[in-house]
Amino acid sequence: MRKKTNCDRCNNSAFVQATTDLILCKSCFSFRVEKQVRKTVNQYNMLHQGIHIALGLSGGKDSMVLLHILSKIIHHGSKITAIIVDEGIETYRPEGVILAQKYAKKLGIPNLVVTYNDLFGLPLDNMIIKSPFGKSSCAICGTFRRKALNYGAIKINADVLAIGINLDDEAESIQLNLIRGDTTRFSRLSRKPQKLHPKFVPRIKPLVLVSQPEIVYYALANNIEYHEQSCPYSAQARRNSVREFLSDQEKKHPGTLKNIIRFHDTMLEQQDHMIDIAVSNINECQICGDLTDNKELCMGCRLLIEMKVEPKSTD
Ligand code: SF4
Ligand code: ZN
Ligand code: ZN
Numbered sequence: 001m002r003k004k005t006n007c008d009r010c011n012n013s014a015f016v017q018a019t020t021d022l023i024l025c026k027s028c029f030s031f032r033v034e035k036q037v038r039k040t041v042n043q044y045n046m047l048h049q050g051i052h053i054a055l056g057l058s059g060g061k062d063s064m065v066l067l068h069i070l071s072k073i074i075h076h077g078s079k080i081t082a083i084i085v086d087e088g089i090e091t092y093r094p095e096g097v098i099l100a101q102k103y104a105k106k107l108g109i110p111n112l113v114v115t116y117n118d119l120f121g122l123p124l125d126n127m128i129i130k131s132p133f134g135k136s137s138c139a140i141c142g143t144f145r146r147k148a149l150n151y152g153a154i155k156i157n158a159d160v161l162a163i164g165i166n167l168d169d170e171a172e173s174i175q176l177n178l179i180r181g182d183t184t185r186f187s188r189l190s191r192k193p194q195k196l197h198p199k200f201v202p203r204i205k206p207l208v209l210v211s212q213p214e215i216v217y218y219a220l221a222n223n224i225e226y227h228e229q230s231c232p233y234s235a236q237a238r239r240n241s242v243r244e245f246l247s248d249q250e251k252k253h254p255g256t257l258k259n260i261i262r263f264h265d266t267m268l269e270q271q272d273h274m275i276d277i278a279v280s281n282i283n284e285c286q287i288c289g290d291l292t293d294n295k296e297l298c299m300g301c302r303l304l305i306e307m308k309v310e311p312k313s314t315d
């Protein structure tokens with residue numbers, strides 16, 4: 001790292017080493033990240049004029065940075081509503097919900113809180129106690145979070161659902177689906193918003209080419225207060241071992257994460273029929289009406305039945 005105290009672009013005080021040969025001040029660094037997000041949004045056709053965006057806001061760094069940047073770059077006439085999911089993790093979630101609501105209010109963004117308890121009849125803490133499977137807490141949580149976010153997005157009549165997935169997360173998901181041999185999820189991970197089904201609000205990931213360290217520095221540069229505590233269940237995630245491996249690769253070979261995204265983009269372009277596979281595998285759950293790969297019941301309803309909780313329709 002060079003010893004330097006001024007920005008390479010404008011000569012203001014240095015804030016961060018953006019690349020091996022680029023040092024930037026807070027303002028030039030923020031501009032660089034926002035430019036990357038604009039480019040991603042255009043490259044993958046994520047937004048259009050007059051769009052209503054539901055934004056999954058957890059209070060964590062990624063979704064708070066996403067809210068900050070999208071509220072700056074959306075077209076005139078477009079609007080954002082924050083969807084705050086309260087999973088029901090007693091020792092963790094309340095603070096995130098408070099920070100998320102506070103920040104949305106500060107930016108003048110309306111919000112809707114949806115809870116696992118209201119939607120599915122019990123909080124995540126109880127689901128984990130009751131679940132008889134060898135399923136990880138995150139697999140259970142993720143199943144219901146997808147449903148809760150989609151429910152919120154439909155409720156507010158949103159055109160797309162923006163989620164704070166960063167470059168590291170996306171590369172990890174591609175890698176995980178590869179390890180699991182899951183072609184359906186592999187093809188559904190597209191960066192382009194996909195209208196897979198009328199009941200599914202297409203997802204967009206505007207931060208998908210912004211790395212985790214860049215998100216942290218962006219939050220710092222823009223005084224964004226976010227929820228830093230780790231979820232008490234996070235240590236169980238299989239994703240963690242993939243994260244460690246990829247982060248090590250990125251350190252040794254910078255550009256690895258973006259290479260994975262590029263590889264996946266190229267695969268999807270060359271094999272459009274993978275999207276057809278993903279679409280043809282979608283059915284409606286016979287209990288709650290939600291979308292599922294399973295012929296009869298969605299994973300959420302199957303989990304609830306195993307927990308001896310009666311699933312209900314979320315339509
Ligand atoms: Fe849910 Fe796992 Fe995230 Fe905790 S770490 S909020 S259990 S997905
Ligand atoms: Zn500068
Ligand atoms: Zn169901």
